[in-house]
Amino acid sequence: MITKTLKIAEGVNINYIRTDKFKSNIISFNFITQAQNEAVHLNSMIPLILLRGCRKYPTQSEINKKLQYLYSGVIDTKNEKHGEFQIFGFDIDMLNDKYANGAEITKDSTELLCDIIFDPYLDKGAFSEQYLENEKINLIDTIEAEINNKTKYSTNRCVEEMSKGTAFAVKRFGEVENVEKITPKTLYDAYLKALKTIPVEIYVVGDCDFELIADEFEKRFSNIERTIIAPSFAQIKRKAEKVSEIDEKQDIKQGKLCLGFRTGKNIQDGDYHVAHLFSEIFGASPTSKLFVNVREKMSLCYYCRSMLSQRTGIMLVAAGIKFEDKEITQKAILDQLEAIKNGDISQEELENAKRSLRNSYMQVYDNPSAMQTWTLYRAISENYDIPIGEAEKVEKTTVEEISAYAKNITLDTVYFLKGEDANG
Amino acid sequence: MADIILKENKMLGEKYYAFKHKTGLDVYVFPKKMTTSYALFATRYGAIDNKFKLADDEKFTEVPDGIAHFLEHKMFECEGGVDAFELYAKTGASANAYTSNAMTAYLFSSTEKFYESLEILLDFVTHPYFTEQTVQKEQGIIGEEIRMYDDHPGARLEKGLLQAMYKYNKMRIDVAGTVESIAKIDAEILYKCYNTFYNLRNMVLVICGDVDYKEVEKTCDKILRNAPKQEIIRAYDDEKEPREVFEKRAKCALSVSKPIFAIGIKDMDISSDPDKRMRKAYAMNILNDMLFSQSSEFYNELYDKNLISHDLSYSFEHTQRCSFNQLSSESQDPEKIYDFFVSYIKKIQKNGLDRETFELAKRTIYASCIKSFDSTEEIANNMVYNLFDGADILDTPDIINSIDFEYVSELLSSMFKEEYYAMSVVEPIGKEQK
Structure with missing residues (x-):
């Protein structure tokens, strides 16, 4: 499926899946790391805090206005558990430039996404305390809302019981008590650590100027010194001992x-x-x-x-x-x-x-x-x-x-x- | 060959072919170069059609709630104990069906052997087979489906909202019915409903994918039989429906972590002209976006105070039979949100809307309309929904472009009045507010 892959920094690939079937294009930015109790809540919080504001657009209202201007581009935060891995980042969905009466959607949306990822709104050298307090409450709500969907709740509980003490049992958003302890400083440190050490895969799907997008991300990564900490595969339990x-x-x-x-x-x-x-x-x-x-x-x-x-x-x-x-x-x-x-x-x-x-x-x-x-x-x-x-x-x-x-x-x-x- | 109508929208680069098959069925083929083709065979028959007669009948027939949905389940069982899913298994198509308030639709998606799958679809939906035994078996399955939705917060919220807004309108009826109402269903009554509503003249076939309309017509020729002309008279008994909401609040308690709420704005101003309905629907989408989007004052003020979560959703439902606007999210304090909503709307009504916000919202609605032409499934479903309401999806971009600031401002003053508001709340068990 992949038309082209470029390595743009240490442990960072950008991949192009070219197809002209669609009227919109997507960019997906993924950090891929080991799911660990010590870090999972911090990593889940990173996309949430970044989407609150960047230096250029310090409030979410300003970010959203810019997105509306770009023909309702949609940025979604992403945080998934994939077995022993945690995948977090952003997906953006953009209308193809040809429907936009001359607006440069691909170029401007890529810049906006990069501003959000690489140039966050900071307060005294760390994330904004007010934004963080807000997002802590939201994240805790999300964790607690797990009980609302009974089917999902029961399947999650079953996996948890089967995987106690392993990376497979780590909760997708982390534990409530760990979220409560996040501070602007610990979160900012986790963010820097992600930028410097976590492998990244970026995907561009659609029909757009891939080189332009790749150049923008390459430029942003060029002033970050990266040493990769690669996640590893966990051992699975092959046989049940008892029921x-x-x-x-x-x-x-x-x-x-x-x-x-x-x-x-x-x-x-x-x-x-x-x-x-x-x-x-x-x-x-x-x-x-x-x-x-x-x-x-x-x-x-x-x-x-x-x-x-x-x-x-x-x-x-x-x-x-x-x-x-x-x-x-x-x-x-x-x-x-x-x-x-x-x-x-x-x-x-x-x-x-x-x-x-x-x-x-x-x-x-x-x-x-x-x-x-x-x-x-x-x-x-x-x-x-x-x-x-x-x-x-x-x-x-x-x-x-x-x-x-x-x-x-x-x-x-x-x-x-x-x-x-x-x-x- | 039937007369073919070609409809095209050059800006979108999309078109469809339409014809009336000799049996009386309306057929639409929307060509799209995708791997997946999608077919929908639907009847204008849903949960609200529980009282009806044919023009020649003397009396109306009234049937138990949930019967359209029950019938949908039962159609999958064919004569000789074969299941439609088993037939589809021969072609690899992925099949399903759904019932809503106003329609029942049977569908499949396939990446190969499309016309064989189409034969199966047309064949099983036109060949009912019910016995007392198979009806009984289904009562068990649907009983569990109903119980599943009883535990489902979103489903309970929606039901509460409709029952709060409407006193007589049949939108009050639960699509699946209740365990008690479905117990009254038998084979005879299923045949009665089937013969009334599954007449090809009351149905439509919509196909989207890499498909040739001539082959579609041949398949119809092979499978379908001429449908008798008949006029269905439906009694909705909603003439007495009051303009204001029936009840201001609907509440229920479930095992959830936090209250969820839906504010409904009841509307009775429904034009008989489908184009006007479509224009109003999109104008309301623009207005909703102006009032409640993530760049709005409403959203940001509540969000910063942690009174709502990320997901504040809003939508406007507008068809011949019902019209309402709704706004929903989670909140520790739904009453506070309600009060804020009331005063926010009053303030905007007093100060007026902003033109720049209007332009941005219009862009948003326009772009999401363009993007809706990216999936064969979405196209086919949107087409049927619009066809049943008399509208045409290829007209949507032009209709959106024609909407002006003045019309949207007018809607702000006519739609939003306190007597039209109701709220449905699902609260955590044990934390119910008095």
Whole structure:
């Protein structure tokens, strides 16, 4: 997918994914670092504080006016957990210059984004205390709002329980008590450390003046002395030792069951396409075994699906059910897994899953941010192909490979979120 | 071959072909050089259509809430126990469906074997098959879907807002119905609804992608049968709907971390001319952006005091059947936001809007309109939504350009009055305010 890559500073690449399909262009700026409890909250805060103001536009109102002037350019802060890695930075979405009656959107938006990243609004040599106090409250709200989405909350809790003490368990935005302790000085130090030591991948997707964008970023990095601290891959736990049962209660109407499995492999072991194909057949599509049996035949739920994290080697199965249906649903899910382990996959199921997966891989080419994410994750894991290459590998996969993959899967944790007045 | 209408917008570099198929179905093909093609087969039938008759019928039929959505679920089951998803699995297409207040849509996206998938779509939506047993099975599944939304803060907020604003308007009805209402549904009543609303003359097919309209017509020829001419009469019973809101507040308590709120501004001024409706809709988008965007005084003052979070969202819904503006976010103190909102609007009404802010907001709305032509999915969905309301998406850039400062100023004074405001709040359990 990548048309061109330039190394513009130590540990900084800028990549061009050229396509003329779209009326807008995106730039994505990503710091990629190890997820660590000591730093994750500071790194999450960096994009938030930077977007509050830069030297040239010291308030967010001024930044936003400038963005509106640039035909509603949108800058989003970014902070993701990708397995043992934390990825943070910004995405900007800009209208193509040709729709803008002569405005130089690409040039001016790139400058604005660079001003925000490299030339922040400072007060006494550190970030503004007032802005920081504001953003601390916002970040704590975001962390606490995790309980609002019960499905996500229960899957996050399950992963946390399965990964205690490892980088996989580090919370995306960090811990509330750590956020409370951030000061303008500690945050500014973390920001300088990011600029000086954290690897950066920049992506430009669309049809625009790539050289101009690359030059601007190169210029900004040229006066920063960089020594890279590269993040490393974490060891995964390959097999469950015993099944942990965790029950929690909240005042809710529907029970959330989440089964956490260890697949025995992660992406560094290869076989990305085999894992995906397994997941498609097991529970990631409306013709999967879980959908057809647990939902359609047994009528136990509205959703029952599997989610595979190829970095952590963890697979989750989530279902929204009646409180009293926990045991029967759990058994129904395990029965379907057992079937795949025994090679019970029809030729039709296999072909269906292959077609469906190829369809979703090929759709990546129609979405700028999907292209960018695919390329970024691939740059991190270095162990799989571009979508069309993966689609070809899927074609050649056999039932034996899939059931061999399934045989290594072990149940580790059964997490159940239920109502206050549910029995048990 | 049917008569083909070609509509083009040169500035956008976009066009579509439209024709009326001999069966009575309106077909739109929007060519787009993308890997993914997207098809939507939709009927003008949603949650609000719960009382209806055909012109020849003596009496109106009234049906339980949630039936349009229930029917959508059931359409996927074909005769002989086959599921439409299994049929799509042969082509690799990714399929889905949704029901809203005013329509039901069946869709797929595919990167290969498009016309085969289109055959499946046209075929299963025109072949209903319900038995008492399959209806019962679905009651279990949809019951869980309803319970899932009962725990969903955003869904509860929206429902509360509609029920606060409207006394009679059928926007009050929950699209999925309730566990009690869906228990009343049986096969016979499903067939009745199907035969009334899934008439091709009440439906539309919209396709966006690297697709040839001649092939689309051939596929229609192969699968579709002529639809009888019939006139559907729908009773909305909303003549008594008062201009002011029904209740000022709607509240519920859920297990959430912090209150979320939505302020609704009820509007009854709905033109019968679709172009005027579209113009008003975009003018309100511009006005909303002027009043509440991240560069506005409203946003920044509340944000600096930590009274709202990053996500302050606002939108204006404006169709033949309903019109309202809404503003929502999280806040420790929704009542304080409400008071601030009321006084902020009064102040701006007194001082007037600013012309430079108007120009910037107009740019914003114009750009987001252009960007909406980047995805086959978005194009097809926008097209259907607009077609059902009588409007044309290729007209949007010109309509936005035609909106002037005076019209937006007029809307500021006519739309915003205290008796039109209501607020819905979802509070954390145990922290409910009296």
